[in-house]
Amino acid sequence: MKRLSTLVAACSLVMLASCAPQTETESAPSENADLTVAMIGDFKMQDTTDPITGQKATGFHAAKAEFERLHPGVTIEFIIMPWSNYVANTQAMIAGSQADVYQMPGVNDFAAQGLVEPLEPFIEEDDDFDLGVYNDNLVEGWKVFGPDDDTPQIYSLPVLGDGRFIQYDKLLFEQWGVEPLSDYPTVEEVIDKAKQMTGENPVTGEQNYGIYFPGTNDTALTLANLMEGFGGEWGTGQRWEDIELHFDSPEMKQALEAMVELADYMPKSFINGQGNERWLTPSNNIAIGINQGNGNLKTIYAQSLQDRFPIVQNFKNENGVGGMFSGSPLAIGKTSKNKDLAWEFIKFSASEYFQRFLWEEWGATPVIKQAAEWESIQEMELMEPVLEAMTNAVTPRYPWASSQPRYILQAKTEGALTGTMSVEQALEEAQQESVEWIEGR
Numbered sequence: 120m121k122r123l124s125t126l127v128a129a130c131s132l133v134m135l136a137s138c139a140p141q142t143e144t145e146s147a148p149s150e151n152a153d154l155t156v157a158m159i160g161d162f163k164m165q166d167t168t169d170p171i172t173g174q175k176a177t178g179f180h181a182a183k184a185e186f187e188r189l190h191p192g193v194t195i196e197f198i199i200m201p202w203s204n205y206v207a208n209t210q211a212m213i214a215g216s217q218a219d220v221y222q223m224p225g226v227n228d229f230a231a232q233g234l235v236e237p238l239e240p241f242i243e244e245d246d247d248f249d250l251g252v253y254n255d256n257l258v259e260g261w262k263v264f265g266p267d268d269d270t271p272q273i274y275s276l277p278v279l280g281d282g283r284f285i286q287y288d289k290l291l292f293e294q295w296g297v298e299p300l301s302d303y304p305t306v307e308e309v310i311d312k313a314k315q316m317t318g319e320n321p322v323t324g325e326q327n328y329g330i331y332f333p334g335t336n337d338t339a340l341t342l343a344n345l346m347e348g349f350g351g352e353w354g355t356g357q358r359w360e361d362i363e364l365h366f367d368s369p370e371m372k373q374a375l376e377a378m379v380e381l382a383d384y385m386p387k388s389f390i391n392g393q394g395n396e397r398w399l400t401p402s403n404n405i406a407i408g409i410n411q412g413n414g415n416l417k418t419i420y421a422q423s424l425q426d427r428f429p430i431v432q433n434f435k436n437e438n439g440v441g442g443m444f445s446g447s448p449l450a451i452g453k454t455s456k457n458k459d460l461a462w463e464f465i466k467f468s469a470s471e472y473f474q475r476f477l478w479e480e481w482g483a484t485p486v487i488k489q490a491a492e493w494e495s496i497q498e499m500e501l502m503e504p505v506l507e508a509m510t511n512a513v514t515p516r517y518p519w520a521s522s523q524p525r526y527i528l529q530a531k532t533e534g535a536l537t538g539t540m541s542v543e544q545a546l547e548e549a550q551q552e553s554v555e556w557i558e559g560r
Contacts, residue, residue: 152196154460157209157218159447162199162481176480185476186467193460206521210234212452219455220464223275224447225521227263230274231358236451237265238273241462252469252487253277254506260444260514264358271357271515275448278468279477280484282508283344283442285309285431286399286415287407294322300407302504303432303439306348306377309407316406317384330381330407331398334390334536338378339529340443340520341410345374347441347513348434357518359557364519366528367550375535375542382536390537399428409433410442413484413505420499430504435511443520444512446486484509524553 158179165178179197186195198218200208206225212218213234221235229235242248250258253276262271287300295316301308313329320327332341343353351370356362365371386394386405397403399418410433419425435441449468451461467473469487477483479495484505496502519525531545540548 151194153193154195154220154457154464155198155218156195156220156449156464157198157200157212157222159200159202159205159222159224162197164197164199177476181480182473182476185472186464189467190460190463195464213454216452216454216456219452219457219461221450221452222278222447223450224445226261226275226448226450227357227516227518228521229450230263230265230272233266234453235274236453236455236458236461238276238451238462238465241465242273245462245466248466248469252489254280254486254488254510256444256510256512256514257446257486260512260516261448262515263518275450276465276469277446277486278449279447280486280506280509281413281446282484282505282512283340283445284411284433284504284508285407285409286411286428287431288403288405289427289429291316291320291327291403291406294320295327295406296321297406299429300431303435306345306374306434309409309434310377310380313381313384313407320404325404328386328394328405329384330409331385331389331395331405332378332381332409333392333395334533335392336529337410338532338536339525342371342374342378342528342532343517344410344434344442345377346371347436349373349377350436353513353517353519357515359518359560362518362557364524364550364553364557366524366553367546371546372542375532375546378532379535379542390533399424414482416482416499416501416505419501425499425501428501430501430508432504432508432511440511440513442508442512444514444516446484446509519553523556524549527552527556 163178164180167176167178169176183195183197187193209221209223209229223229223235226235242250257277258273261275261277263274264271265274285300285304289299292299297312297315300312309330315329316327317329318327319325346353349370351368352365354362354364382389388394395405398405398408399415401422401424419428433442449465451458451465455461471487471489474485474487474490475493478485478490490496491506528549531540531549534540535542535545
């Protein structure tokens with residue numbers, strides 16, 4: 120159980136699926152380094168003590184020492200930048216040749232600009248490296264187009280995993296006399312059960328809400344997953360010149376109408392990202408949470424509530440696929456002066472040592488198949504559906520997920536949810552404005 124408590128602390132130190140704003144970079148590039156790696160998030164170079172549990176997490180100084188041990192005479196430095204403005208920061212760092220390897224969730228845009236190195240030549244020439252080390256779907260999910268590619272290619276390889284899923288409160292279901300959610304629930308099932316559990320709890324007399332999703336930041340992605348549950352697709356194509364959006368499709372209309380109905384079963388302040396303050400606590404008053412991320416594990420295990428809040432898969436199409444592919448890969452900057460050594464670090468990032476370090480010290484979901492055999496994974500039963508969620512998301516990643524069409528769709532979705540525009544108007548405008556943006560790039 121010592122390892123479990125360590126993992127709980129680690130998960131509370133970093134929530135990799137979220138993009139919490141920060142203001143400072145952990146370290147600056149060193150002129151003496153042979154290799155510089157830019158990471159994003161709450162990682163620290165020095166050991167860190169969790170403010171909630173008091174447990175310690177080993178800093179990235181340990182990963183630095185291990186890589187240098189494996190490569191005698193090499194000096195590696197880590198730059199840890201905040202999530203806020205990471206796209207602009209990464210662009211500036213590449214232009215200034217400030218790093219060699221980059222954590223790059225927005226790799227599609229960087230590859231399209233020719234700013235990152237294709238990795239397939241390294242893979243083909245390296246007899247000691249096998250893509251089979253990664254969990255299913257992950258390599259495919261990060262394939263993107265370079266400026267001269269006819270088909271998606273490998274410009275990055277996964278380092279941090281993430282999966283989106285649905286979570287529910289087993290106790291509230293029992294108090295309301297409602298059957299638990301299916302392992303692969305339909306949209307109709309979730310709507311029906313959310314409706315049943317909205318109102319005065321028959322056991323406690325407290326006000327309960329049937330469902331929750333935040334009305335900010337991820338609403339477009341929640342909408343897209345509901346649309347997939349109705350059998351639709353966001354569109355076709357991966358390169359901007361080939362993309363055809365289906366933001367105004369019949370399935371998207373069904374999905375937005377469903378979201379508008381679900382708004383009746385949520386706290387009114389959901390539209391501002393509020394109202395779920397008691398979610399994943401002993402006093403929880405919300406039955407179902409959709410579009411959940413793996414950062415939730417820290418709250419659950421810290422309070423010994425893992426049996427109360429099961430995880431099931433998010434909405435899937437008839438092929439068992441649904442939800443945005445997420446996480447983070449590593450890429451080699453085009454301006455790197457030591458690309459061969461950069462490739463060695465990417466291989467190192469897929470090692471059991473580094474993946475276990477990220478998971479056990481920092482709570483990052485591992486991306487390698489071997490992780491399923493670790494005791495530290497097996498003793499966290501909720502990790503099994505999380506790992507599954509990583510492998511059945513839509514791949515390749517939505518090409519618009521880090522670009523303006525996402526935020527256009529988000530704004531229109533919020534308009535429909537607040538009643539300032541109809542479902543039809545919201546989707547028609549989202550389609551039109553997104554197409555205009557693509558054509559004007």
